[in-house]
Amino acid sequence: MAANFLGEEERKAQKSYWMEHSKDLTVEAMMLDSRASDLDKEERPEVLSLLPPYKGKTVLELGAGIGRFTGELAKEAGQVLAMDFIESVIKKNENINGHHKNTSFTCADVTSPDLKIEAESVDLIFSNWLLMYLSDTEVENVAARMVNWLKVGGFIFFRESCFHRSGDSKRKVNPTHYREPRFYTKVFKECHTFDGHGNSFELSLVTCKCITAYVRNKKNQNQICWLWQKVKSTDDRGFQRFLDNVQYKTSGILRYERVFGEGFVSTGGIDTTKEFVAKLDLKPGHRVLDVGCGIGGGDFYMAENFDVDVVGIDLSINMVSFALERAIGRKCSVEFEVVDCTTKIYPDNTFDVIYSRDTILHIQDKPILFKNFLKWLKPGGKVLISDYCMKSGKPSEEFSEYIKQRGYDLHDVDAYGQMLKDAGFHEVVAEDRTNQFVDVLQRELDVVEKDKESFVADFSQEDYDEIVNGWKAKLKRTSTGEQRWGLFIAKKK
16 A cells, blocks of 8 residues: 555656646757757767667657657657657647657556556567656566567667756756666566466666767766667576676675776776876877776776777676766766677777777687777777787696686787787787786785785675685786786787
8 A cells, every 4th residue: 555655656746747847848848958959969869879670660669758759760660659648748749740650649657557558569669768757666567567568579778867867957856766777777687577388588688878979968977778678588698697697796896896996807907007008199089999898997097087088898787887887977978888899880990999908808709809890990090908818839627627617718929919910900019918917916916915804894704715716826827827918909000
């Protein structure tokens, strides 16, 4: 009964808020921003570009508003159902977009039990600023309904304001829920549905990223969107799960950060970052791609000190969630995306620099990735990579087992450099930095051991033992010469 009452109060508060802010049925009113017209020109095509192909498909648009996206969706879709819970708003949408014969308009609240949409009837569910106007429980319920409405193989796209407001409209009250992005990721990741044959279905995360228009125009990373695909439970991405449930669990990330320093999860933290970034000759306005960005420390360093625009990508949802949280209040041009760099496509000649720290060891087909790097770089652009390597020749059984257990693909330093040459890079520098690696490892281990009491208090004895034993094992592998560390710099002609 109490939950029902709270739900009714939530709906009343949200309805009253939107009745107030939809007196003027304008883009400015809908986006709650005086600069809405300019933002819309950049932001709307960007959002549409993130959608999967939907030509001839059935699209359900939730929280459709006055139709900023409805008309665009109608151009391609087979059928669009546009829905909003404020009658005057959906009427205005119908006035603007009613000429599209494939589009229907409904005034309905997505949380209402009276709303009936057939199971597995929709190819794409699209919403732009909807879930932030629902309570936590309502988000969970609506997410479950969305998965049920979606056809297998279909997609859900949603975009929300996280952490804090973006628009500058005056508001007497503001019942909006500015959540951490990981709330939405968790809710949708945990959604399961079953068909009549006992098959289980869930959502696989295709991408989660900042809206670039807001990063560029407002230095604001809090506009975040997600794209999910409904898949059979057994089809979900094993490697992403491994990263988020094993290697880069939330506690594991924080533990690594404690060792490497605030904002960092790669060897040497800020010190090696400063040393390596100094080799890039960064200039204001350069565009940088960070492959395996971790929790963003290197990206913030580059953006804040060199006035460059950085795109940080990582396959780990947990890493990017932390990076987004740490971006708040920094006012720098850094955006983040959860994506697999082996399947991502950027236009040719997009970046001035591609930077990657201790990440590409996870990737089996390096030659293809390096060819992509070459295409994505502008002429004269640079790539800088630090990575785990091995000595030339056959590894010992023990080291082979370690590589296999971690799922790494390791090469000797010269072979790694040769792969960059074969991909078409020029002026390739391949340096064996193992001695530096050993020094850094020893320094990091000394700090952790000296700080044992507070490390154990903040984490646990088990965490402490895992880190200390892990670092000692790395030192042992490097002292035998088996594990190496390489630094690679190369140029596109």
